Amino acid sequence: MKDYYQILRIPRSASKEEIKQAYRKLAHQYHPDKKGGDEQKFKEINEAYQVLGDERKKAHYDQFGSAFDSRGSDGFQGFDFRNFSGFGAGGFSASGGPAEGWDFGDIFSEFFGGGAKTSTKTRQSGADIEIDIILSLEEAFSGIEREIALRKYIQCPRCAGKKNEPGSSFSDCARCKGTGEIRREQRTFLGSFTQVTTCAHCEGAGKIAQTKCKQCGGAGRIQETEKILIKVPRGIENGQIVELKGKGEAGEGGYGNLYIEVHVREHTQFRRKGADIYSEREISLTQAVLGDTVGVLTLSGNVEVQIPAGIKHGEMIKLEGKGMARLGTGGLGDQYVQVMIKMPKRLSRKATELFEELKREGL
Template identity: 40%
Template sequence: MAKRDYYEVLGVARNASEADVKKAYRRAAQKYHPDRNPDDADALAKFKEAKEAYEILSDAQKRAAYDQFGHAGVDASMGGAGPGAGGFGGGSFSDIFGDVFGDIFGAGRAGGGANVYRGADLRYNLELSLEEAVAGTTVKIRVPTHVTCKTCHGSGAKKGTSPVTCTTCGGRGQVRIQQGFFSLQQTCPQCHGKGNVIKDPCGTCHGQGRVKEQKTLSVKIPAGVDSGDRIRLAGEGEAGENGGPPGDLYVQIKVRPHAIFTREDSDLYCEVPISFTTAVLGGELDVPTLEGRVKLKIPPETQTGKLFRLRGKGVKSVHGGAVGDLLCRIEVETPVNLNRKQKELLEEFERSMEEGKGKHSPRTSNWFDGVKKFFEDMKF
């Protein structure tokens, strides 16, 4: 049976806020909770369905994956790969954003033998130009980190030897101390919680199992990323202790300010200066876009602040949705460095405007009409 849409399950719109999603889940949980509906299989199924929907929609990363790829983007049984090469230049969704349903921050011990610990997650701040963020790119980064020692392969012991189980704690890494009626558990003082002891340390890592290194990585940046987006590189964080799994590397995106464009979600904005003559009489001019120049027709009597929308000339967000627009805001430039003849012509133009009693200047006449009414109302 096909899964229902998560937004439909919780009864919220696709643009619902995090708070709205939480409220909707609380309502559903209270209504279908097993304690309120004992022996009701249908209510139990709806409760589980609501819980699953909330777990996805309350997590920004999982929600972005679901919005773009549907259930396939967040369902482990379906691979969570999205559209593959078609969406992100040859890499799967998991290659770029990581396994969104995995345990991201769960460091700790693994089973068997010595206590092993997951490596720390790392963060790398990456600045991109607007063009790189919109089109996507591949960048090489150098990350200082701890990597597994190649000499001892992470064991920390000299070649040909192995760590031995700690005799103090029996490999548990913890010892129990009895004080009267109380029993306290603390980290083993002999092995410091590792569960084993290295008698002959590795000469390269000095028994740590890890060494510091500058690691060079090639990072694929998907098209449409924006400041605040984060790319997860699974297993590229610090190496774990005692042979534990490595952490992850999170590449935090920041887009540098652009000389011409500003971005708001999927739309781009730019200011277009035009001459006084073009504003009055109209005309045509070239305006820049990220794909090259296009013609923009300026109608007569255009005022400063007028917005012209060029559809489809914005950005396609990495989170999905339609391509945005480019909005051009008109700025009428005041002439400068005029010669005497030009000033005389303008003065003559101004006199002709005054003879028309402001009929040709709607903003000016409206302003003076407003001032006149204000004084009449105040009875000055």
């Protein structure tokens, strides 16, 4: 019996939000397309979330959980909860056998809050790919174009994904009689349900190539390294995702998407708040008293800033239009420079005399 709570590393008392958070963190960590990913763990994590992330399924699991185990040694493996008519989990089913059964696309729409994602994937569409890129704040300011090399499945160029040797014909799949689906009626204590799986023999196509394509061996796709130009717009924020439609893996029903999560490194001198930049500038005691013009570093380069005489320690000077690029609009935010007055620690004899004189002046 699998313990879904243990898989997600959460207590049984975990809230809906905690379950979601745990799932996102772990799914991210073990995603098979990532370095250090683990497909088996990733599937387990998703399996656990399919149940615990759904209030009705969770309630069933909490109540009857161990009863599921009586179905046999394979536990939940390869069993598609989403096909339980009793759960009313409206019509999408996994493809293929257990190993093929996870549509990464659905997982990503979770990740990216993508309720709005207008994916019209069929169950055999290619997997989405997620990659990360790390930018400096300067690169996020200017926007970048970067070419990456991505090893992934592409549609077989010889058969155009049709799997047959060009010119050869197809016959109906004998196992599914050309429907591409295998249906099984089952009765359990939860009620009867129809389990629909994609025909493994024809992989849902309903037809079989009489002569397999020589290049892909009838798989319809081949692995290749593709060079992809990634354009990150100026003003992008840490954690935002750039979507490249159709740049994921090739599948039966077309290509998945490529998602690029952008990480913007912390800057040593700038702090970013939206489109505004905060920085500090140290000035001397005499500059503070007398005023001065000083150089200040901004993302647009060095600028001359007027320090008014008598400025106080910690006072902010606003540099309009010298901040971060605003995503989408092309405008710039502001930079706020906090003035830090450096107090002299050790005075020369001459300086001491001068300060003594200032003291007599009443300063």
